[in-house]
Amino acid sequence: MTKKRNPIWAALLSVLTPGLGHVYAGDLKKGLSLIGAEYGVILVAGIAGVLSTFYGIAVLIVFFIGFYIFVIISSVRLALKNRQYQLQSYNRWYWYLAILMAVSLLANTLFSARGAILGYQTYQIPSRAMEPTLQVGDLITVNTRYHQPKVGDVIVFLYPKDQRILYVKRVAAVGHDTVSIHDGVVYRNGKPEPLLAVPEDRRVRNISVSMDERRIPENELFVLGDWRDNSSDSRFWGTVPVNDVIGQVTQIWFANDASRIGKTVK
The missing domain is CATH 2.10.109.10 (Umud Fragment, subunit A)
Known part of the structure; x- marks a missing residue:
């Protein structure tokens, strides 16, 4: 089944969690990589002790603002490119919801255990x-x-x-x-x-x-x-x-x- 990708939906899903817009727009691998990159950066920052300092957190916030902007623009461009897109098995609302729930669970776990995990x-x-x-x-x-x-x-x-x-x-x-x-x-x-x-x-x-x-x-x-x-x-x-x-x-x-x-x- 062929169905064009809506750039607005790609942008909105990217706002919910970076990478999800790419999954919607047709690039599962890149989408999951972006999700992994986001939490990888947080983990590395925690291990390095960056999150226990004001300026470390401030720099990380600035980084993620830029990261979100990049991801949103990238997902919109991918959606515009895939105007005639062959739907894949993961292009279903329940897969998007499953990814979003998994990411939310990961985020909640990191936040609630930030003392032990992120330092x-x-x-x-x-x-x-x-x-x-x-x-x-x-x-x-x-x-x-x-x-x-x-x-x-x-x-x-x-x-x-x-x-x-x-x-x-x-x-x-x-x-x-x-x-x-x-x-x-x-x-x-x-x-x-x-x-x-x-x-x-x-x-x-x-x-x-x-x-x-x-x-x-x-x-x-x-x-x-x-x-x-x-x-x-x-x-x-x-x-x-x-x-x-x-x-x-x-x-x-x-x-x-x-x-x-x-x-x-x-």
Whole structure:
């Protein structure tokens, strides 16, 4: 059966998922290759750690805008070329639907398991405990391939008292370290730790000014909020198991203050 290919349908199907318009227009191999290329790029970007950074995601978005435009134009040109087209077995609506459902399932799987597969997560900051570093409403990117917590790193982890809740704090000490607070200054292994310094007006309460020395168990972390007076952290509920760390906060993906968008979290 001969039936011409409609360029409008080719374009619309390409918008739904790159490659589907080519399948409709008569090039199954190229269509499936384009679908594979799209998700191949995402996987490679995830493995390379690109998706855990603001600029990495931004570059990938720009790339895919160009990719979509190329695919749409290519599918339209193919449809115009195949005005007299011999329908193939895959040129049935149910095959298009099957491809679309398979791609949607793949996309949902990658998105829902992005922390394990693509190496990144995004979270929104709900409290003021990490001000001024992180502010309420900030959307942050988190590197989930992070496995060696270091003092000064800002991390997301499972709250020890209720692992259904995620917390974000700064690592103040790691296993076998000692940590104490004197006159508002954090001491690690008996020496002032400059990476944990905060403004005086954010460490006025007694618990922020003074804390007896504590020794951190192996494979545990002692964490603090940057706004000491307004933070529920290891001073109150103890240490965090290293295995409960989700990842390291890398950058601010979105913020109410536009000047902070893309800022690296240090």
